[in-house]
Amino acid sequence: LVEHGTVESTVYQSVGDWLEAIKMGRYTEHFMESGYSSVDAVAQMTLEDLRRLGVNLAGHQKKIISSIQEMRVQMMNGTVPV
Amino acid sequence: MNTGPNIVYEWLKTLQLCQYVESFVDNGYDDLEVCKQIGDPDLDAIGVFIPHHRQRIHDAVRRLKEEEKETDS
Secondary structure, three states: OOOOOOOOOOOOOOHHHHHHHOOOHHHHHHHHHOOOOOHHHHHOOOHHHHHHOOOOOHHHHHHHHHHHHHHHHHHHHHOOOO | OOOOHHHHHHHHHHOOOHHHHHHHHHOOOOOHHHHOOOOHHHHHHHOOOOHHHHHHHHHHHHHHHHHHHHHHO
8 A cells, every 4th residue: 555656755744844854953943933833934935034043054054945945846846736 | 076065075084074074064064165154153063072173174264265365366
């Protein structure tokens, strides 16, 4: 019953899961407190938003922003009905 | 190749600090552009706590910035 064929491109269930997956779990509370509690909301974020919620390290900003960009691409390729 | 984790590895190797490469990359410091912005909070996050290692990286970051200025002018 397990289908290995359809690779669910990494769609994260929660913001926490996503941050853990990219080793940025330390920011989960920052995201929650600032109202970015869904993956959809996160996908809209900009660098400015990240700074505002307290992601100050250049490397962490880079890592999170590039993951958000990948997320957007996957969302566009995945769930949009033709 | 001027970008990517490889160049960070090479850079750390010249500093004899390549044991930190994984932690650099995990924390998003995966090219020299972003490494130029390293200061104390970044080293805390990466987990470089040995004072003379920190000093070596600070010096190297300063050199990166100087190189940048030279190529600009």
